[in-house]
């Protein structure tokens with residue numbers, strides 16, 4: 453069954469990956485509209501030998517459109533996504549606008565694909581650090597029953613879009629030329645630096661990014677009371693997020709069973725052979741669909757605890773790939 457598809461926010465880093473993935477995964481689209489703000493209307497996007505002319509996203513853009521993949525800011529999404537849904541177009545939204553709305557399923561297809569069935573026109577894609585962390589946590593939860601977790605992230609600048617990637621590149625270039633390049637996207641220089649600050653701070657001292665990982669993990673895994681705590685850190689890495697996780701489980705754990713669970717999970721690649729310096733790294737997992745999981749060891753501070761390291765491409769499993777996988781599930785259910 454061929455469907456008409458639109459991408460809202462086509463000019464961004466995630467938008468570009470959406471165009472590529474829809475083509476490379478042979479998504480069954482009959483037409484593909486690329487939409488953005490009025491500022492970009494009329495500009496061209498090229499993918500191989502195809503040229504797409506960007507149209508301004510308006511409510512009428514969604515007339516006769518079957519699926520819209522949104523990768524725009526939460527404010528524009530809050531206005532346009534309900535307009536699209538009203539017109540019978542299924543929205544897969546990458547922003548935080550609807551993720552915690554009880555009427556909107558929040559989906560990671562490897563974990564809760566059944567939630568897609570409950571949509572009322574909008575389906576939310578999780579935040580990147582959550583989706584990537586869950587590629588390690590979910591299979592271990594299935595194996596041993598998750599009780600609580602502590603996560604520390606090392607987040608790439610791609611999480612701030614093209615502007616973040618440009619800022620890192622510019623600062624490294626300026627440094628190599630002995631020049632100054634003051635921060636614009638971030639509160640501090642990102643080249644040769646890092647800071648425990650991703651998104652805005654809340655009154656409880658956590659950041660919005662840290663809240664997202666707790667709340668979204670609970671919703672996706674249907675564990676509303678799951679205790680978890682996180683520290684999210686921005687690092688000078690271009691496009692893959694890394695996450696160190698310490699998790700406690702209900703049942704006794706073993707390294708062998710943990711490795712088997714990771715190896716059998718479709719979203720993960722077991723990358724765990726320290727004798728040969730094998731563990732996942734951001735360079736190795738940039739551009740990969742699967743997330744790498746390694747450094748699996750018995751956590752010495754927890755009961756039935758495991759410590760491990762997960763790495764995933766922020767623009768792929770952390771955004772565009774998960775959105776396209778959700779859209780594939782929508783098409784599968786409609787067929």
Ligand code: 2RA
Pocket residue numbers: 579580581607608610611612650651661
């Ligand atoms: C970041 N999580 O890395 C955000 C992007 N969604 O900044």
